[in-house]
Amino acid sequence: MIHKIPREVKEKIIADLTAARHPDNIVAEVCETADLSWGDAEALVNRLAVQNRHDITLSQSPMLVALAFLTFISGAVLIFYGAYQFYLVYSANERTFLFQMLFLGMNGQTVFWSLLLGGTMIFGSLKGMAGIWEAILERWGRER
DSSP: OOOOOOHHHHHHHHHHHHTTOOHHHHHHHHHHHHTOOHHHHHHHHHHHHHHTHHHHHHHHHHHHHHHHHHHHHHHHHHHHHHHHHHHHHHHHOSTTHHHHHHHHHHTTOHHHHHHHHHHHHHHHHHHHTHHHHHHHHHHHHHHO
């Protein structure tokens, strides 16, 4: 049975979750400071993690946003490079375009790999940012 937990303990738990400390270390500290059993302390930490997940995600996000943005831009550059190479091959000789593309693909040219890698990088950066975008939009909706 969880008794009244001081606000300072809850704030410390949220700060530790934001700092990405290992949950078992947080639970052990809560057991000592709040005089709770392991199960009760673990339930408290999990409950606070769920209740404050958007705030925790946003406070951890600056480096993730920068990395995702860099990945997205790099992917876009690779796709642009591949499309430009396709254009150059097509504009050189429109009649043999398909043959030239087959030749480039069979010889492992960077055109195909840049398109594949660029698309994957863009998809990965958007997928990785889904939780952060959710937290940003949720906070923005709360403030309005």
